[in-house]
Amino acid sequence: MLNVSPAGAAVAGQRPRGHLRAVGTEPSQHGIEVQLTVNGTPHQLELDTRTTLLDLLREHLHLTGTKKGCDHGQCGACTILLDGRRVLSCLSLAASHDGADITTIEGLSREEQLHPMQRAFIDHDGFQCGYCTPGQICSAIGMLQEWKAGWPSMVTMEGTEHHPHLDIADLRERMAGNLCRCSAYPNIRDAILDVARHSA
Incomplete structure (x- = not known):
C-alpha cells in the first residue's frame, strides 16, 4: 500500500532515475516501488502500477x-508541475515518473510568501468556486515558462506577429485546456497577464 519514508532522501540519491523494483510482498501482483520528490519532500512509495499521479497525491x-x-484529461483541474513542466496528473501514471520532482499548488509558496501567480489570482479575483483554481495557477506558471522559452502556440504558428508581451489571443490558446465552470475567464486572464508583464 503506502510506505512513506523520511529516509527516502538518502535512498533517492543513491538509486538512478527510471529504476523500478517490483514489490513481491504486495497482495496485488501489480505492486511497484516508486520514489518521487513532492513539494521538496522525498517519498518512497509502494503502489499499484495503475495508480495515477492524481490519485497518488x-x-x-x-x-x-x-x-x-x-x-x-479534459478540464485541467488536475494540472501539476512535473520537473517544471505542466502535466495532467489524471493521465500520468506514477510508475512512469520514478525519480521525478513534482510541484503541486501546496508547494508554490515559499516561507509563507505566496507565489506571484497565486497573489495575482487573489488580487484580480480570478476565481469563484475555486475548484479549478489550483490547476489554473499551475498551468499558468508552466505556460509562461513555455512562452518565455519561445514554444509556439496555434496563434503564433498562424503567422501572428510576435509581441514582446503575451497577448490575449495567445494566452487564450495556451490556456485552452483549463476550463472554469464559473466563467471567471476575464479575471483569470488579467491575473496571468499581470504576472507576465512583471516577469518579462
Whole structure:
C-alpha cells in the first residue's frame, strides 16, 4: 500500500532515475516501488502500477489541492508541475515518473510568501468556486515558462506577429485546456497577464 519514508532522501540519491523494483510482498501482483520528490519532500512509495499521479497525491499523500474534475484529461483541474513542466496528473501514471520532482499548488509558496501567480489570482479575483483554481495557477506558471522559452502556440504558428508581451489571443490558446465552470475567464486572464508583464 503506502510506505512513506523520511529516509527516502538518502535512498533517492543513491538509486538512478527510471529504476523500478517490483514489490513481491504486495497482495496485488501489480505492486511497484516508486520514489518521487513532492513539494521538496522525498517519498518512497509502494503502489499499484495503475495508480495515477492524481490519485497518488490525493489518496496516498493527502495533498488534496490538486483536484479531480473530469478524470479524463479534459478540464485541467488536475494540472501539476512535473520537473517544471505542466502535466495532467489524471493521465500520468506514477510508475512512469520514478525519480521525478513534482510541484503541486501546496508547494508554490515559499516561507509563507505566496507565489506571484497565486497573489495575482487573489488580487484580480480570478476565481469563484475555486475548484479549478489550483490547476489554473499551475498551468499558468508552466505556460509562461513555455512562452518565455519561445514554444509556439496555434496563434503564433498562424503567422501572428510576435509581441514582446503575451497577448490575449495567445494566452487564450495556451490556456485552452483549463476550463472554469464559473466563467471567471476575464479575471483569470488579467491575473496571468499581470504576472507576465512583471516577469518579462
